[in-house]
Amino acid sequence: MSLGPGGAVLDEPGAQQVTETRPARKRRSGSRTTLGQGSALGLGIALTWFSLLVLIPLTALVVTAAGGGWAAYLETLSNDQTFAAIRLTVTQAAVVTAVNVVVGTIIAWILVRDSFWGKRALDVVIDVPFALPTIVAGLVLLSLYGPQSPIGVNWANSETAVLLALAFVTLPFVVRTVQPVLEELDHDVEEAAASLGASRATILRRIVLPSLAPAIAAGAALSFARAISEYGSLVLLSGNLPFRTEVVSVRVLSFIEGGNTAAAASLASVMLAIALLVIVALDLVQRRVASRG
Amino acid sequence: MSIEVRGVTKTFGDFVALDNVSVSLPRGQLTALLGPSGGGKSTLLRIIAGLDTADSGSIEIEGVDATRLPAQKRNVGFVFQHYAVFKHLTVARNVAFGLEIRKRSKREVAERVDELLSLVHLSQFAHRLPAQLSGGQRQRMALARALAVEPSVLLLDEPFGALDAKVRKELRDWLRRLHDEVHVTTVFVTHDQEEAMEVADEIVVINDGRIEQVGTPDQLYDEPANDFVMGFLGEVTTLGTVKIRPHDIAVSPTPGLAGAIRGTVDRMLRVGFEVRLNVHTDQGQDVTVRVTRAQARSLGLVEGSEVWLTPAPVGLHAVLVSSMAGATPVPPTP
Numbered sequence: 001m002s003l004g005p006g007g008a009v010l011d012e013p014g015a016q017q018v019t020e021t022r023p024a025r026k027r028r029s030g031s032r033t034t035l036g037q038g039s040a041l042g043l044g045i046a047l048t049w050f051s052l053l054v055l056i057p058l059t060a061l062v063v064t065a066a067g068g069g070w071a072a073y074l075e076t077l078s079n080d081q082t083f084a085a086i087r088l089t090v091t092q093a094a095v096v097t098a099v100n101v102v103v104g105t106i107i108a109w110i111l112v113r114d115s116f117w118g119k120r121a122l123d124v125v126i127d128v129p130f131a132l133p134t135i136v137a138g139l140v141l142l143s144l145y146g147p148q149s150p151i152g153v154n155w156a157n158s159e160t161a162v163l164l165a166l167a168f169v170t171l172p173f174v175v176r177t178v179q180p181v182l183e184e185l186d187h188d189v190e191e192a193a194a195s196l197g198a199s200r201a202t203i204l205r206r207i208v209l210p211s212l213a214p215a216i217a218a219g220a221a222l223s224f225a226r227a228i229s230e231y232g233s234l235v236l237l238s239g240n241l242p243f244r245t246e247v248v249s250v251r252v253l254s255f256i257e258g259g260n261t262a263a264a265a266s267l268a269s270v271m272l273a274i275a276l277l278v279i280v281a282l283d284l285v286q287r288r289v290a291s292r293g
Numbered sequence: 294m295s296i297e298v299r300g301v302t303k304t305f306g307d308f309v310a311l312d313n314v315s316v317s318l319p320r321g322q323l324t325a326l327l328g329p330s331g332g333g334k335s336t337l338l339r340i341i342a343g344l345d346t347a348d349s350g351s352i353e354i355e356g357v358d359a360t361r362l363p364a365q366k367r368n369v370g371f372v373f374q375h376y377a378v379f380k381h382l383t384v385a386r387n388v389a390f391g392l393e394i395r396k397r398s399k400r401e402v403a404e405r406v407d408e409l410l411s412l413v414h415l416s417q418f419a420h421r422l423p424a425q426l427s428g429g430q431r432q433r434m435a436l437a438r439a440l441a442v443e444p445s446v447l448l449l450d451e452p453f454g455a456l457d458a459k460v461r462k463e464l465r466d467w468l469r470r471l472h473d474e475v476h477v478t479t480v481f482v483t484h485d486q487e488e489a490m491e492v493a494d495e496i497v498v499i500n501d502g503r504i505e506q507v508g509t510p511d512q513l514y515d516e517p518a519n520d521f522v523m524g525f526l527g528e529v530t531t532l533g534t535v536k537i538r539p540h541d542i543a544v545s546p547t548p549g550l551a552g553a554i555r556g557t558v559d560r561m562l563r564v565g566f567e568v569r570l571n572v573h574t575d576q577g578q579d580v581t582v583r584v585t586r587a588q589a590r591s592l593g594l595v596e597g598s599e600v601w602l603t604p605a606p607v608g609l610h611a612v613l614v615s616s617m618a619g620a621t622p623v624p625p626t627p
Contacts, residue, residue, distance in 0.1 A: 188377035191344050192435075194364045195371040196391035196442060206390075210381040290381055 058272065065265035076263045077270065084243045085251040086267075088162065090274060092247075093227035096166040100223045101216055104174025111175070112182040130172040134232025141165055142236045157239035162247060165234035166227045173226065174219030181215040210290045217286035221279045228271055294353075295320040295478040296341060296446060301350030303336055310336040312502040313350070318480060318495075320355075323472045325493035326482045329525070333502040334482045335450055341480070342448050343367045355445045370439030370477075374451040376431040378423035384434050385410065385419040391442035409437040412471070429460040433467075440475065449481035453488065465492055486526050490514065498522050530581040532574075535604050540583040543605035544570070546592050553601035556580065561589070561596050572600060 035043065065073070076082055110116070111123055129137060141164060145155045155161045185208065193203045231249040238245040248271055255264035296318040303311040310333045318324050326334040339345040341352055343364035351360040359367050379387050385406050392402045410416045413433040415426075423431055432452060439447060452468070453461040469492050472479055483489050489496050490510040498505040498513065498521075506518040517523035523536060530539050533554055545553065556574035563569075568589040570582040580602060584592075594600070 186375070186377060188373045188375060189379060191364070192371065192373060192377040192438075193379070193390065195342055195344065195367075195369060196438070197365050197368075197394045198390070199365065202394065207379060 061265055061272070062269050064261060065269040068262040068266065072262050073266045073270075076266045081242050081246070082251055082263075082267060085246045085248050086270065086274075088159070088244075088246070089228050089248040089271075092159070092162050092166055093224050096163060096170055096227050097220050097224040099167060100170055100174045101220050104171070104219060104223075105178055105212065105216060108175045108178035108182055111179060126172050126175050129168050129170075134169060134230070135236075137168055137233040138165065138236040141168060141233065146237060156237055157241055157245060159245060161237040161239070162234050162245055165237055166230055169230060169233050170223040170226050173223040174216060177215045177219035177222070178212055181212055185211055206292075210292060213286045213289040217282045221282050224278050224282075225275055228275060294318065295322075295355055296480070297351075297353035298337070298341065299351045299353070301337070301340060301347045301352070303333075303340060303345065303347050309502050311340070311347070314499075314502070314504055315350075316497055316504055316507060318478065318497075320478050321476050322494045323469070323479045323492060324481075325489035325496045326480060326499055327486060327489040327496050327525070328484065328499035328505075330484055332500045334484075334499045337499065338448050338450050338480060338482050341446070342369050342371045344371070368442070368445050370442065370444035370447040372432070372435050372439050372447070372449040372452050374454045376423070376428070376435045376455075378431055378435060380423050383420050383422055384415060384426070387423065387434055388437045388441050390438060395442065405441060409441055412440075412474075413437045427460075428456050429464055432456065432464065436468075436471075440477070444477065447477045447479045449479070451482050451484070454483075461488075468492060490526070498525065500525070528581065528583075531578065532580050532602055532604055533576075533578075537604050539569070539581040540567075541605050542580070542582045543603045544582060544584055544588070544592060544594070545601045545603070546598070548601045550601075550603045553603045554580075555599065555601055558594060558596055558598045558600060561594065563589075568594070570594065570600075572602060574602070 077086075107126070111119065111126075132140075141161075142156065143149075144151070145153055145161070145164060147154055147156055155164060189207060190203050193207045198206065229249055230247070231253070234247065235250065238247070240246050240250045248267065252264045252267055255261075255267065294317040298314060298316045298318075301311050301314045302309075312333075314333070314337060326337060328334045336345060340347050341354070343359065343362060343366075347360070351358060353359060354367060354369065364371075379390065382390070388406045388409055389402050392405060397405075406419070407416070410419055413436060415430060415434055415437065418426060418430065418434075423434065426434065436449075436452075449468075453464050456464065465488055468481075481492070490513075493510060495507065495509055496513055497507045500521055506513060506522045508516075513522060514526050517526060520529075520536065523529055528539050529536050530542075531537070532542060543550075548555065554574050554576070556572040556578075558570050559573045559579070560571040561568060562571075563586065566586055568584050568586055570584065570589075572580045572582055574580060582602065584594075592598075592600075
């Protein structure tokens, strides 16, 4: 018997008899994994699938990009037009993600907590931007906000067009990640906080928000990832003007069409790094908010 | 009086949860609101706490009219059946929550939290998350959290309802002892009459949105105001025309007392120290009788035995039992 780190008594069962017949160490060195047969099979399938779909293509991408060496990277990135495309894409994606975090959470909130006429319809319609083929979304946006706009605005060939298209296709992400968490949220907890004297705002900030933070972060990550890779919905409305409305995906496509695979791959790998960075950053922020209270 | 409820009515659609309920609960007392599920007892508790509002009527807490006060301003501690823990906060920070809201100094908060955690025997768990605690520990934490703000009344809504029988019993005793230490006016809701009778100074029986009876556990048990209270507080059987508790029936192997009713033992079931008899009387009634094991043995009861039943007045019953304990059969009085 010995005291473990938590003050609990750790028992070593049968340690005494074991020393005589066979050494205890040998017994423990058996199987180190806790996986059962079923789980082992599951893990195998998951890893194979993940490798086929994600790891191998990504590695191929990085290898292709690295084929040209640092020189090719620098050349691609120091191109002003490419740099402008990266700046536009990342900025617009960040703005759209920020908007989604706020608006998406509010929409999820009213869908769960309020009852109003047309709530079910709204609940269904939320998914439309996600379900619509992106080029169709682009057409819709062009006809609504393009030169022949029935509402008299012409946002074609402007940065607003990019923002609009991104906002349109990424709308459901935060709503759909936050909604189920909000539904599961125990109403008792808010009442407990109220009876302890917390105002509505304090309850939201210290009790509700920390519970929603992981879901909001997940939705934000999805929304950002989708935004930096979006192509179909914005090509029609944005006009793809170099230095003004050209996004990275369009730039990558034109590299490939020009036969410059190395440049396309290096630009793609830069976007990959940015996406990873943002996802990690969102996770860090989420952890802080979730444990703050 | 610590809590004055006057003429409170509450409806949910067509359903009348509380129908013109008035009750006053004295300071420092531990009161149980007892009744079947859906009888309105939780609704009353929530209205006192300000978590629900009454359609009509008024609530007064410590002499202040609280009818229009929001929950935040009533200074009540509330404990929920399912603990309502802040799961992203450690045990210590859960308890500290109300004090932080009140902007107490860091040192004061830390001292008070230490004090409360040792009161509920959770000091060594201060830095754990609620998910790492058992149900009973979570509920004790919730209690400490509610007590932290020094509420004028402590309200508990089926506080032990989600716990298993053993922990339930422990916590029940513990709550009683805690109340004797802290003396805060406490009201708890339960549908378990044993729990209410064990813990409470006074019981308010609520059924169908109305108060059936208010009294000490003994009063309610011995002098129930009506059939509902009698039936809810303990088992009831009918002997002849009298409603009676199964253990208040005297069993005799011979036609002793006048008015004794003859029957045969249909079924005998031994549960721990007591024996439950199902007696089929000559009038065709099925009467449930409870006797101690010693009684059953000394009377030589078996299934099929012929017995005579009489309602035992409380005093006589006590005499019978004490003589039975000495294993001396009561001689039949001619």
